[in-house]
Amino acid sequence: MIREAWKSAAHEQQAQLPLPDVLRVLAELVAWVALPWALGRISLWLAPLALLVLIGLPAVLATPGTTASRTSRCRSRVGAPSAWS
Template sequence: MLERAATSPNLTDRGRIPALLRVLTELVGWITLPWGLFHYSVVWSILAVIVLIALPGVFATPGDKEQIPVPVHGTVTIAFMLLELGGALWGAILVLPVWAVVLVAVLAAITVVTELPRWRWLLTAPARPHSQREPKTTA
């Protein structure tokens, strides 16, 4: 069996295009969702900013980013990405014309396809790097 890579495809040359698509999708969500929710509630708009920008900036999977304030398991990083994608789609529906919503949906779909190698890696990523794990004790 092949050994798991220490760093995600996100930090390799292979990860450049998926990262670009991911950032474009995130930007759509960061702009459109708070803007769309602002019409309903300022609190919801602020919460959207916290969930879409602040939380993924604080919580990350070791090996997926260079600096990690709070390490979490890869499934948490995937969940944040799904929230980003959903936020981009929902925000687009709230504030953009139909043709732009279709473009955002296509961008999100392509982003998901290109993110699959990273997500596979994240599913096997521990919440803490090997150097920070507690040593195994034998009885």
């Protein structure tokens, strides 16, 4: 019975492919290869700069916990008296 439940849970997870996430990863991989390759023909200094921008900028901007939204503060203080109520 446990094995059947595990198989059905695994099947449900496989059936739900996160298509937007997969497409984003593929687009980023293509950009990481194609843009430095194209810019390398113009200047060898532009290729590493493009990689720095393509990898570094999303890494800095997508860091969790950097936004100071009200919901994130409320969630982190569960059970504590709230000054925002």
